[in-house]
Amino acid sequence: LLIYTDLDGTLLDHDSYDTSATASLRQQLKQLGVPVVWNTSKTAAELESLRLSLEHTDPYIVENGAALYFPDESTQQPKMTFGPGHDHIMTCLEGVRRQFRFKGFHDMSVAEVAAATGLDEGDAALAKQRQFSEPLTWQDSPGKMSDFLAAMADCGLHVLRGGRFVHILGEFNKATPMAWLNDYYATQWDATVDTVALGDSQNDIAMLQAADRAYLIRSPAHVTPQINGQANIRIAKGYGPEGWAEAMAAEVDALMT
Ligand code: 2M8
Ligand code: MG
Ligand code: MG
Structure with missing residues (x-):
């Protein structure tokens, strides 16, 4: 299992940027060895301190699919970039x-x-x-x-x-780096990868569509984007990080049974 998640309004509360509702599920996923790839419109600079405070050690994608980083590499250069500067x-x-x-x-x-x-x-x-x-x-x-x-x-x-x-x-979006990263994990694991994505806004839709299963997270601040006839996408009940935790609890349950 491989998770791709948006940050603002999804893992982080839209207004307070608080993420405490997700702490226990993030811990469980880490213990199960499930990578949680951040896929955000935030900049690489913003993610430096967030990675430390949330103990994030998985790859991350910045600026809406523009660049893919591996945190364990000694340089803070992106592994790959996908668009103009x-x-x-x-x-x-x-x-x-x-x-x-x-x-x-x-x-x-x-x-x-x-x-x-x-x-x-x-x-x-x-x-x-x-x-x-x-x-x-x-x-x-x-x-x-x-x-x-x-x-x-x-x-x-x-x-x-x-x-x-x-x-x-x-001409890229949050789905663009996923193909490469899916292949990377498939090679690492010598298995096909099962992917799940979570996001709350229009800039997340391509990522949700590209995943095997996806959760559209509701926002207290804006209307939920339309997802016409997308059978792989369901709408989480809770708003923001609470919806994230609920979706991930279901995925962890499915993994254990
Ligand atoms: C911007 O991104 C969010 C993503 O949904 C937005 O458009 O509202 C980004 O520029 C990001 O860098 C910043 O941290 C965020 C803050 O809400 O806004
Ligand atoms: Mg968002
Ligand atoms: Mg975002």
Whole structure:
């Protein structure tokens, strides 16, 4: 069994970023030797302290599928990257600055990112250290979004929606690194891998679709994305980390029987 999990609004509470509801299940999965791969829109810089505080020793995927890291490797270089760098994204956004109204993390001070996210200023500064994607707040009319998508596509970029922000990134998503990592574990284990994914937002849907089984986690803050006719995806009852723990308890039970 191999788990892929979103962080914000899934493993971490949408507002408080608290994850205590998941502690006992994370411990059980660790004891069972089940890797829990983090698959998040957070930056590598943000994950440094979170990995220490949650004793996370499995691989992790940052910025919505942009890069895969193995924490046990001596360098903090990604194992693989899947898209263009942040400079390319900023150049493209600068090119359309006069056509559309938006405000990105790059445009915001640390205090503004802290206010928009509820992170403390230390973590907000780490969230601003983007390597492969730019989160922004859309301040223009919804009707102009399709022209914006077309302009981003002209730069080889696309747009995904997270819990709070719209994310600009290359032609990859959270499912992109999964194929490689599934193969990696299949080779390690000399067995086919059974995959489970958990996430709460539109930027998680590709990951949920790519897994053998998936749990869509409900959010107190935004509507649950549509999952039309996706038989492998079920909706967890509890919100945020409580839904995560409930889903993982079911997986642990199934593994034991
Ligand atoms: C941003 O990501 C979340 C993911 O759902 C969002 O769009 O609301 C990211 O930029 C991340 O770096 C940051 O930690 C998070 C804080 O809520 O917001
Ligand atoms: Mg999320
Ligand atoms: Mg996320």
